[in-house]
Amino acid sequence: MKLRLDRLLTLYLASPGKQILGSASKSVPILMYHSVSDHDESEVHPYYRTSTSPQAFSEQMQFLKNQGYSSCSLDVALDHLKNDAAADKKLVVITFDDGYADFYKYAFPVLRQNGHSATMFLPTAYVGDSPLQFKDEDCLTWQQVRELSRYGISFGSHTVTHPWLVEMNVNQIDDELAISKKTIEDQLGIHVESFAYPYAFPQTDAEFKNMLKDSLLRAGYRNGVCTVVGRADPDSDPLFLERLPANSDDDPTLFAAKLAGAYDWISTAQQISKTVKSRLHGAKNQAKFNFNKELPTVQRPS
Numbered sequence: 001m002k003l004r005l006d007r008l009l010t011l012y013l014a015s016p017g018k019q020i021l022g023s024a025s026k027s028v029p030i031l032m033y034h035s036v037s038d039h040d041e042s043e044v045h046p047y048y049r050t051s052t053s054p055q056a057f058s059e060q061m062q063f064l065k066n067q068g069y070s071s072c073s074l075d076v077a078l079d080h081l082k083n084d085a086a087a088d089k090k091l092v093v094i095t096f097d098d099g100y101a102d103f104y105k106y107a108f109p110v111l112r113q114n115g116h117s118a119t120m121f122l123p124t125a126y127v128g129d130s131p132l133q134f135k136d137e138d139c140l141t142w143q144q145v146r147e148l149s150r151y152g153i154s155f156g157s158h159t160v161t162h163p164w165l166v167e168m169n170v171n172q173i174d175d176e177l178a179i180s181k182k183t184i185e186d187q188l189g190i191h192v193e194s195f196a197y198p199y200a201f202p203q204t205d206a207e208f209k210n211m212l213k214d215s216l217l218r219a220g221y222r223n224g225v226c227t228v229v230g231r232a233d234p235d236s237d238p239l240f241l242e243r244l245p246a247n248s249d250d251d252p253t254l255f256a257a258k259l260a261g262a263y264d265w266i267s268t269a270q271q272i273s274k275t276v277k278s279r280l281h282g283a284k285n286q287a288k289f290n291f292n293k294e295l296p297t298v299q300r301p302s
């Protein structure tokens, strides 16, 4: 059994604190899913797992419905954060990265059953007219993407090739952002305005963040998400909104605590960990430590 410092601190320190202090400002939880499948991730620490079993996903979606959450797109969530009139509304954004085909088979029927919408971020090089694979898993086809779009699923860009953007020059980044956006727009005949940063987000690299922001705005994006953990609030950068990673290990207690903001402390741990590492090794090398991880590093016991 792997020790889960993140779970322990969330449930026994952060949660009671939140209940006593209350939620200081308006916020929207944005859930981050990857695969909905029964993949065995027992060798991976629960914090880094990216699969959610169909059973756990179904329970989580029912939980949201039972708790009165209404799911929405990123632009609606951002409007809500800017607009004081709707402060009491319980909104949630449900996002998926990587375009896996198991979304079509397992996630979409459950979303529909529970009346939820969702946003899927596609790495467009891995979406074809017949199934292509990303990380050894089948991805959606364009026909499935079009069908899901007709049923109200939103689509955003997750770049073309899912690269480590921090290692690219500005022209390469412009291409990854613009070509993926245009490809989805051509396939669906709609405007694409949302972007999800692939791999762990280099949140302490201000120079890179500014460069990426300019590139996103040049390409015509209006909102986006990243891997920084937390809930989005009025101070969040609309292009790099925080998310709450979810997986099979999110039992109702932990899931509820994350939604209520008790997991937001992780972003501080991420920031400290990254600052220390970038001072020791330089920002670019620090980024490589997380090369294969979709989630950023937090300080935790090994």
Ligand SMILES: [Zn+2]
Binding pocket: 097, 098, 158, 162, 198, 199, 294
């Ligand atoms: Zn990804």
